[in-house]
Amino acid sequence: xxxxIAESLxxxxxxxxxxxxxxxxxxxxxxxxxEQSQQSYRPRWEPLLIMAGEEDRFRKLYDEVNxxxxxxxxxxxxxxxxxxxxxxxxxxxNARTIRDRISREMWEDINGLYHMAIRYIPEEEIAxxxxxxxxxxxxxxxxxxxxxxxxxxxxxGWEFLRIGRALERAEMTARLVDVQYHNLLxxxxxxxxxxNHQWMAVLRSVGAYEAYHxxxxxxxxxxxxxxMLILHSQHPHSIRFSATDVQSGLRAVSGxxxxxxxxxxxxxxxRLVERLNYxxxxxxxxxxxxxxxxxxxxxxxxxxxxxxxxxxxxxxVA
Amino acid sequence: xxxxxxxxxxxxxxxxxxxxMCATSVGMANMGLFEGYDTGGFYDEMFLSPGxxxxxxxxxxxxxxxxxxxxxxxxxxxxxxxxxxxxxxFTVYSDGRGTERLFPxxxxxxxxxxxxxxxxxxxxxxxxxxxxLFLQDVxxxxxxxxxxxxxxxxxxxxPAFRREVVGVEVPxxxxxxxxxxxxxxxxxxxxxxxxxxxxxxPSGVSYVLENxxxxxxxxxDAFQAYEVLPVNHYPAELSRILRSLSPRGEGNxxxxxxxxxxxxxxxxxxxxxxxxxxxxxxEGRDLIVDGGIVYMKTxxxxxxxxxxxxxxxxxxxxxxxxxxDSILGVPGLMGAYRAGNVALANAVGNGVADDxxxxxxxxxxxxxxxxxxxxxxxxxxxxxxxxxxxAYVLDHLKExxxxxxxxxxxxxxxxxxxxxxxxxxxxxxxxxxxPRNYIAQPVISLSRVPAYDETEGCVAGRHVDLRxxxxxxxxxVTIVPGGLTRVALTxxxxxxxxxxxxxxxxxxxxxxxE
Numbered sequence: 001x002x003x004x005i006a007e008s009l010x011x012x013x014x015x016x017x018x019x020x021x022x023x024x025x026x027x028x029x030x031x032x033x034x035e036q037s038q039q040s041y042r043p044r045w046e047p048l049l050i051m052a053g054e055e056d057r058f059r060k061l062y063d064e065v066n067x068x069x070x071x072x073x074x075x076x077x078x079x080x081x082x083x084x085x086x087x088x089x090x091x092x093x094n095a096r097t098i099r100d101r102i103s104r105e106m107w108e109d110i111n112g113l114y115h116m117a118i119r120y121i122p123e124e125e126i127a128x129x130x131x132x133x134x135x136x137x138x139x140x141x142x143x144x145x146x147x148x149x150x151x152x153x154x155x156x157g158w159e160f161l162r163i164g165r166a167l168e169r170a171e172m173t174a175r176l177v178d179v180q181y182h183n184l185l186x187x188x189x190x191x192x193x194x195x196n197h198q199w200m201a202v203l204r205s206v207g208a209y210e211a212y213h214x215x216x217x218x219x220x221x222x223x224x225x226x227x228m229l230i231l232h233s234q235h236p237h238s239i240r241f242s243a244t245d246v247q248s249g250l251r252a253v254s255g256x257x258x259x260x261x262x263x264x265x266x267x268x269x270x271r272l273v274e275r276l277n278y279x280x281x282x283x284x285x286x287x288x289x290x291x292x293x294x295x296x297x298x299x300x301x302x303x304x305x306x307x308x309x310x311x312x313x314x315x316x317v318a
Numbered sequence: 319x320x321x322x323x324x325x326x327x328x329x330x331x332x333x334x335x336x337x338x339m340c341a342t343s344v345g346m347a348n349m350g351l352f353e354g355y356d357t358g359g360f361y362d363e364m365f366l367s368p369g370x371x372x373x374x375x376x377x378x379x380x381x382x383x384x385x386x387x388x389x390x391x392x393x394x395x396x397x398x399x400x401x402x403x404x405x406x407x408f409t410v411y412s413d414g415r416g417t418e419r420l421f422p423x424x425x426x427x428x429x430x431x432x433x434x435x436x437x438x439x440x441x442x443x444x445x446x447x448x449x450x451l452f453l454q455d456v457x458x459x460x461x462x463x464x465x466x467x468x469x470x471x472x473x474x475x476x477p478a479f480r481r482e483v484v485g486v487e488v489p490x491x492x493x494x495x496x497x498x499x500x501x502x503x504x505x506x507x508x509x510x511x512x513x514x515x516x517x518x519x520p521s522g523v524s525y526v527l528e529n530x531x532x533x534x535x536x537x538x539d540a541f542q543a544y545e546v547l548p549v550n551h552y553p554a555e556l557s558r559i560l561r562s563l564s565p566r567g568e569g570n571x572x573x574x575x576x577x578x579x580x581x582x583x584x585x586x587x588x589x590x591x592x593x594x595x596x597x598x599x600x601e602g603r604d605l606i607v608d609g610g611i612v613y614m615k616t617x618x619x620x621x622x623x624x625x626x627x628x629x630x631x632x633x634x635x636x637x638x639x640x641x642x643d644s645i646l647g648v649p650g651l652m653g654a655y656r657a658g659n660v661a662l663a664n665a666v667g668n669g670v671a672d673d674x675x676x677x678x679x680x681x682x683x684x685x686x687x688x689x690x691x692x693x694x695x696x697x698x699x700x701x702x703x704x705x706x707x708x709a710y711v712l713d714h715l716k717e718x719x720x721x722x723x724x725x726x727x728x729x730x731x732x733x734x735x736x737x738x739x740x741x742x743x744x745x746x747x748x749x750x751x752x753p754r755n756y757i758a759q760p761v762i763s764l765s766r767v768p769a770y771d772e773t774e775g776c777v778a779g780r781h782v783d784l785r786x787x788x789x790x791x792x793x794x795v796t797i798v799p800g801g802l803t804r805v806a807l808t809x810x811x812x813x814x815x816x817x818x819x820x821x822x823x824x825x826x827x828x829x830x831x832e
Contacts, residue, residue, distance in 0.1 A: 001617050002598060002616055003617050093580070097580050099593070100590070100593035100599045108403050156617070253617070311617040314615050
């Protein structure tokens, strides 16, 4: 497989995942924050911008941080490279460069998603609220994964899609947990009911609300939410689950067996998985959640870099 | 979920892709879409006179005439949607951003009876073989100069002549693996004549294949009424020819298609053909030359490449040999080519054979190399590099079409009868400043075929040309029956290029004559 094709598959999956993740976070938090604002509690939109890593850019474009502006910025702005529509456009651009290598169904699906996404009129959606837009994107992403699994041979190309998606998802979840905790620690002393509300939103934004209730008993406790999102072995949005997926994908490409590694990305992924397998949530809180998540994000970054070094880039021959 | 649902769901533009409820008046019961059709004094391929179709169009005429305009409109929109979802688009750069546009597809097919096609097929084969022999000669023995059948200076002054490949022997002696030869029909007799040769990197064949697919899905009943020769063997035949060029033998030949990338207007075609042939689609940055061998960069290291079907123009192929600022090609590629370690299709330097001034000599090539009379007529051409032709052209600018020899896509053209005197005078100066750069031809009123006019909600006569695709394996020429019919959808327009408002039609060559 050409290196460029592997790279495009990797980024195609990352952008789809980013579009989906941003849609989920925006949808859930927007409605939660609106409810809060009716209770004379100033809603805090900033965390959404921090999660997207685009706070500075937002401040350059807007005077006021409010729901409509945040929604427009995160969903539609052409000059926000992380906006949902831009992520879908980049995913589709990557798919276009390799359309001869993906299935016709995959191409038509992502192309259809793109044409749908660019046809939304921001003013109308802002008036309607983000739910219908975000829901379409979310299910568009799900459908793309379904079409992919059903029509693309599960060869090394499929593995690069899987690695890209899992790596992006691990990072999205880590940022989500980090920002929400940060928000709670920094925020005004809130009533318990509100915090509870906020943690429900966190769970909902990764589709883990029902699963949480099967595993734990009410009330919703922040530490248990963190445990679920970081350490759960089976929930597909937990960092542990995603890291394991990254490791399996890397091993499938290189053919490495258990306990061995073929490159730095595999070594780092292996170490990350072991850590998540054996760490306890109490220990994590003891050593500091923010520092822990920061370290996870750093390692995910390094894994991405080494995948590029190993599989995508060729040194210039002198 | 079927893609259509997506579009109907999208708020804001909802309904813009749903079925047509076009407010067209339903005409006389038996004419339908053809109500008020006027052949306008042109050679109309469908009608002998209004309401009287030629025999091979009769079945189509009756089916379309029986169709309510709203029903036709609905099918047409389904076809458009199908092209959009498949991403069968080309890129235009007029707005500086590169916008994807649909290449408009006209639903009324063009029909060519078997006996007419047989002559075209023979004529094209003859022409392709002569062009290949000319290229072999120009870059080899150069006997045609010694025999004074064409001035050496005219050939050497072609912008597309490549000194760098003089003396390079190409695999199996093939220069013109893929040719697209543009044909038009005489406005009185309907005879097919050659307007232009394209032997560099002709594009459009993917539309031939996709148009057929969409057509059979959209108007299956009309299609089934005829016995239409298939077109979908093109990729297999091209693949066979490419494989035969491999310097390491056919067994383990690694074949790639080299594209300039997604911003190229023909990118869809590049990916389509690569996928159909099951070969790798590569960009220049995917390849590297080391020790005179071309490799591609894979996740498992370097893999040797044997044959490159390149869709990158000569001057961008290798920054060490041609344009040093090119990033689309592969540095060192020409070295590997000269050493015979990699085959290129089409060969480098082919542009000398489709130069618009050289075009005038192709009938002589046929006589000189094959000892035959040309089967297909060429359009009378004045070469401004010849003093007597130049004088005639400057005297008759108002009646002629003047073309810059190096331009394509309908640019750099003067259509005398349609231009005001200011434009003509401006062109006169350009011709006088650089006569070698221009040729002139009489205005050809292209034949017409009915096409759907969206604004009027009915079918009207529109000018067409035809680009058949010819594949040459060194022995015989294989031509996909029909080819790409391009149609000038704008009323009265003669320009069929997609960049200037042209569309395309499915072209049916029949097994018989009706």
